Amino acid sequence: MGAAPVVTRFAPSPTGFLHIGGARTALFNLLFARHHGGKFLLRIEDTDRARSTQAAVDAILDGMRWLGLDWDGEPVMQFERATRHAEVARSLLASGHAYKCFATAAELETMRAEQRAAKLPLRYDGRWRDRTDHPEGTPFVIRFRAPKDGSVTIADEVQGNVTVANAELDDMVLLRSDDTPTYMLAVVVDDHDMGVTHVIRGDDHLNNAFRQLALIRALEWAEPVYAHIPLIHGSDGAKLSKRHGALGVDAYRDELGMLPEAVDNYLLKLGWGHGDDEFIDREQAIEWFDLDGIGRGPARFDLKKLESVNGHYIRLADDARLVGLIAPRIARALDRPVTEADTALLHRGMAELKLRAKDLEELATSSLFYLRERPLPMDAGAQKLLDDPSALAVLMAVRTALDSVTWTTVEIETAVRHVAEAHGLKLGKVAQPLRAAVTGSATSPGLFEVLELLGRDESLGRIDDVVTNGPRQ
Numbered sequence: 001m002g003a004a005p006v007v008t009r010f011a012p013s014p015t016g017f018l019h020i021g022g023a024r025t026a027l028f029n030l031l032f033a034r035h036h037g038g039k040f041l042l043r044i045e046d047t048d049r050a051r052s053t054q055a056a057v058d059a060i061l062d063g064m065r066w067l068g069l070d071w072d073g074e075p076v077m078q079f080e081r082a083t084r085h086a087e088v089a090r091s092l093l094a095s096g097h098a099y100k101c102f103a104t105a106a107e108l109e110t111m112r113a114e115q116r117a118a119k120l121p122l123r124y125d126g127r128w129r130d131r132t133d134h135p136e137g138t139p140f141v142i143r144f145r146a147p148k149d150g151s152v153t154i155a156d157e158v159q160g161n162v163t164v165a166n167a168e169l170d171d172m173v174l175l176r177s178d179d180t181p182t183y184m185l186a187v188v189v190d191d192h193d194m195g196v197t198h199v200i201r202g203d204d205h206l207n208n209a210f211r212q213l214a215l216i217r218a219l220e221w222a223e224p225v226y227a228h229i230p231l232i233h234g235s236d237g238a239k240l241s242k243r244h245g246a247l248g249v250d251a252y253r254d255e256l257g258m259l260p261e262a263v264d265n266y267l268l269k270l271g272w273g274h275g276d277d278e279f280i281d282r283e284q285a286i287e288w289f290d291l292d293g294i295g296r297g298p299a300r301f302d303l304k305k306l307e308s309v310n311g312h313y314i315r316l317a318d319d320a321r322l323v324g325l326i327a328p329r330i331a332r333a334l335d336r337p338v339t340e341a342d343t344a345l346l347h348r349g350m351a352e353l354k355l356r357a358k359d360l361e362e363l364a365t366s367s368l369f370y371l372r373e374r375p376l377p378m379d380a381g382a383q384k385l386l387d388d389p390s391a392l393a394v395l396m397a398v399r400t401a402l403d404s405v406t407w408t409t410v411e412i413e414t415a416v417r418h419v420a421e422a423h424g425l426k427l428g429k430v431a432q433p434l435r436a437a438v439t440g441s442a443t444s445p446g447l448f449e450v451l452e453l454l455g456r457d458e459s460l461g462r463i464d465d466v467v468t469n470g471p472r473q
């Protein structure tokens with residue numbers, strides 16, 4: 001018989017967004033499962049009822065869909081499984097691996113205050129572990145009867161062998177007095193019932209793994225393979241937090257204008273490596289992904305790097321798709337809907353426009369000149385070019401020359417070159433004021449192509465605006 005099929009899972013708590021670190025965890029779980037022809041499951045850990053709104057759950061699903069982190073089957077909702085969790089707690093009670101604890105909150109607070117005063121670690125002292133004088137009708141919690149002696153070693157696929165003495169682990173609560181499970185119990189039961197074979201998650205959960213493993217052993221369930229991945233740190237080395245900027249993947253999409261495949265590729269490389277390979281598509285990633293390639297040190301998030309990866313994927317992306325993606329940004333900037341004619345024009349210009357942009361916002365902004373109404377606003381660079389004393393005379397000459405050309409890139413270029421020659425000027429001296437007049441900027445895609453795409457009337461009109469009225473301030 002072969003090994004059990006691989007089953008991984010991503011188990012986010014709904015916090016209002018899909019955390020960028022969570023997205024990387026999900027990606028690793030997905031790639032590992034796909035690499036082994038197994039399953040990648042999703043479990044929403046929604047037991048914190050105050051935070052787990054439908055909107056918060058949807059934000060996770062939305063982020064995962066955007067990144068193509070396609071899970072198998074229906075998401076498992078942890079809260080719905082509370083009855084099953086309670087049942088397992090009671091089975092542990094029956095088998096002697098758990099016990100009832102009647103200590104009140106006030107009593108436990110006093111216990112902790114004494115431990116604090118004595119500079120002892122704050123741990124439940126096991127006061128109900130061996131008592132049999134159980135009061136009637138008094139609320140109780142169910143605690144795990146954790147092994148007292150020896151130690152637990154986790155053979156972690158990333159961290160190596162990590163050992164904790166059992167004396168350091170106290171008898172944790174499994175079921176609260178209102179019959180709700182604790183996180184530790186729910187995770188263990190759900191992973192088991194979902195058939196999870198590999199637990200791949202952030203190393204902030206390594207400490208929990210010791211307790212979870214002890215519970216799994218008491219239940220005599222199959223032990224999963226653990227792989228605790230180092231968390232993502234900011235470029236300053238501190239753990240990634242709000243102050244480092246965007247934390248939710250939605251911000252990478254909406255605010256930073258990233259493509260999902262760029263975020264995926266960047267996250268993959270953040271903490272996992274395959275030689276010097278920089279750009280790795282999903283198919284290749286599935287083929288190559290393994291737990292050995294995950295580094296032990298914390299990965300540093302580098303926005304500049306992500307931007308350069310994004311620029312690469314923008315250049316690779318299909319033109320029509322890019323037009324669709326920037327359309328809402330353009331509509332916002334122009335404060336009007338994007339028409340079919342606009343779309344057609346952007347589509348024709350896209351092959352050139354996309355060569356220069358590192359994100360969709362930049363791509364949208366650099367496309368605006370095609371669609372703006374005359375007279376065009378001039379940016380500082382264009383203004384400077386048009387302030388040159390010779391600029392207007394040059395533009396007038398160009399205007400005259402262009403009047404009679406057949407409107408193709410080649411003919412336009414020939415005419416502009418003639419003007420330069422006739423005036424004894426370098427091509428740039430003519431092309432730059434012309435660029436300023438028709439694009440409102442000192443940089444743009446290839447000028448002659450821009451003129452061709454804008455069309456004769458629009459191009460000449462834009463030149464006229466500058467020649468007759470001077471550049472608009």
Ligand code: GLU
Binds near residue numbers: 013045201
């Ligand atoms: N719900 C936990 C979290 O969001 C993850 C639990 C786990 O992966 O075991 O951090």
